[in-house]
Amino acid sequence: METKQEIEEQKKYINKVKTENKNKNLKYTIITMGCQLNENDSEKLAGMIEQMGYNKVDSFKDADLCLFNTCCVRENAEDRLFGKLGELKRIKEQKGTIIAIGGCMMQEKQMVEKINSSYPFVDIVFGTHTLHKFPEDLYNSLQERNKVRDILDIDGKVYEGLPIKRTSNTQANVTIMYGCNNFCSFCIVPYVRGRERSRHPQDIIREIKELAQEGYKEITLLGQNVNSYLRVEKWKEKSLDWNGINSFATLLRAINQIDGIERIRFISPHPKDFTDDVIEAVRDCEKVCKLIHLPLQSGSTKMLKVMNRKYTKEQYLELVSKMQQKIPGVVFTTDIIVGFAGETEEDFEDTLDIVEKVRFEQVFMFIYSIREGTPGAKMENQIPDEIKHKRFDRLKELVESQVEENNQKYVGTVQKVLVEGKSKNNPNMLTGRTESNKVVVFEGDENLKDQIINLKIVSQHMWYLKGEII
Ligand code: SF4
Structure with missing residues (x-):
């Protein structure tokens, strides 16, 4: 079936579920794990679910439909999912909550097997390539009260025209x-x-x-x-x-x-x-x-080869330098994995060396954890946890020592800030972000929300800048 036709089919299921749900005042919640791509997928799921007559609530305890959009990049996401499922079991027994799980983790065979054997009360399991079919899956689940398992092991297609509810x-x-x-x-x-x-x-x-x-x-x-x-x-x-x-x-x-x-x-x-x-x-x-996220992963050419990253330490630094020459004011953020299989002290010092040289605005640091099904999982020279943690702490210390210096360069400058609204930590202040994604806190009228305004940066703190309207 053509993708357009498939979406038309799903629209029919949206209407069928909507009719089923009429006057029932049903609620839904989505728990999203992982990256912004997953968040965007959740916005599409929310768009479909709202068209099917559900209203959003924050707590899964109040929801009639509870959907998990999972990620399998980090190991702790599994613990989080199974912990929540344990809690939900009791709630489902009392109020019949429909439980659906989708996303990357559901593309892993062993995870679906675990859900089937240990959490058989889960109603719907769908994968990354069948997200657009959620209305059909939900309809079938509501109709037959059967377990729906809808996972495709092939490369998905590109679907256009899904409803979307943005956050x-x-x-x-x-x-x-x-x-x-x-x-x-x-x-x-x-x-x-x-x-x-x-x-x-x-x-x-x-x-x-x-x-x-x-x-x-x-x-x-x-x-x-x-x-x-x-x-x-x-x-x-x-x-x-x-x-x-x-x-x-x-x-x-x-x-x-x-x-x-x-x-x-x-x-x-x-x-x-x-x-x-x-x-x-x-x-x-x-x-x-002019803020570029440029994932490094490791500063060691040897480790980059083992990681199959297809660039060397020197090439990465050359790229940064080329961008600095060509793009006035460019700054960088990055991702770094500490303790990948075979990482020696010397390799780790190459990573520290790049961090010293580039002076990233922000470093997203991760301790390597084995993901089954990847080549890294089969490598024998895994690094003991203790060493990984010590290296992680050293990297964190270096990154944090650079934050103050990095932030200091903003003090006295005028920055364009997109105002996001009241600060969560201090409701008397507003918060927004600079072009380089720095959080700025300042005093101002709430009507400024959603506008881009000029702020003079007057001081810097570890995680934010303080500004004044000019
Ligand atoms: S580029 Fe590498 S790290 Fe990024 S998604 Fe692809 S395989 Fe994963």
Whole structure:
């Protein structure tokens, strides 16, 4: 079946469930684990669920439908899921809550087997390639009170036209490509999200134009390997070129032209795909934030090879330096894995060396944990936990020692800040973010929410800057 037809089919199921649910005042909650791609998937699920007559609640205790959108990148997500399922069992016995689990973890056979054997009360299990079929799965579950297991082990397609319920009125995530072809040896994503496939430029531009009309100001383009957008399609020689868009760089340039959109971000690019045309597009497009997330993973060329990252320490540093020369004011954030199999003290010091040199605005640090089904899991030279933790603490110390210096450079400057609303820690203050994603806290009228305003930065603190309206 064509994807368009499939979505039309699902719309029929949305209407069927809506009719079933009429006047029942049903509630739903979604518990999302993992990355922004998963958050974007949850927004699509929420869009479908609300059209089926459910209203959102925060606590799963009050929900008639409780959905988990899982991630399998970190081990602790499993503990979190099973802990919550234990709690939900009792609630389900009392009020008949429908329990659904989707997302990456459900693409792992052993996880589905565990749910079937130890948590048989789970009603619906669906995978990353069957998200769009959730209305049908829910309908079947409601009708027959049967267990629905809907997982496809093939590469998914690209589905357009799903309803979406966004969590913000000003900042929107827009997934532009799915899957990954890189097979980094620590990562499960290519096995659970399938091979790379890109959305058609026309669909992306239409979505962003609609967002601009609705008042959205900031767009984050998402993809597991976002800067290889359209690469596979080009390999297949489909000669894809829609209104001049035939690459990630040309897509950035086209989005930059859309009136109403004021900020463009993208995650996560791969250093090996950060080609000159992308660097030039970032430089030329005034709306593209000059904060680049550039995942490093390790600073050791030997470890990068073991990780199958396809760049060396020197190439990474050259790329950073090239961007610093070409893009005025560019700053970086990164991801680092500590303690991957075979990492020696010398390798770890190479990582510290890069952190010293690049002075990242933020480092997302992870202690390596084995993911079954990846090449890393089969490597014999795993690092003892104690060493991993000690290295992690050393890296954390270095990163934190750089924060103050990094933040200090903002003091006295004027920054454009997108106001997000009241600060959670101090309701008398407002909070917002700079182009470089720094949190700024300041005094101001709540009407400023959702606007981009100029603030003078007057002081810096570990996790935020303090500003004043000028
Ligand atoms: S680039 Fe590597 S780390 Fe990123 S999703 Fe692909 S395989 Fe995983």
